[in-house]
Amino acid sequence: MIGRASAWLLVAAGVFNIVIWPRFAKAIVADDRAWTGETWSSAPTGFFWVHAVLIATAMTFGVIVLVIGIRAHRSLRSS
Known part of the structure; x- marks a missing residue:
């Protein structure tokens, strides 16, 4: 079982990431x-793609942590 403070910490961490x-x-x-030239008018560079993957991964984990925190908070409230 997760504690109330831990549930709130997960919610806060999820919201922070989002x-x-x-x-x-x-x-x-x-x-x-x-970009190799003008923004959005040229090909993206490796710098762009590395950061795009980093951002997508961090936001995915943020959503997962937020959902876990909300579910933990709800389960604590109902018990």
Whole structure:
């Protein structure tokens, strides 16, 4: 069984990841190293793809952690 504080920590960590990573993605897209030429008008570089995979993975884990935290919180509330 997970404690109430741990459930809230998981919820907070999930929300944090869902809020922070899209802002980081915006910064990566605007970075000159992400494109071979003009932004969105040229081919993306390895820099872009590495960060895209990092962001997608972190957001996926963020959603998973958030769901686990919400389910833990609900199970604590109902018992």
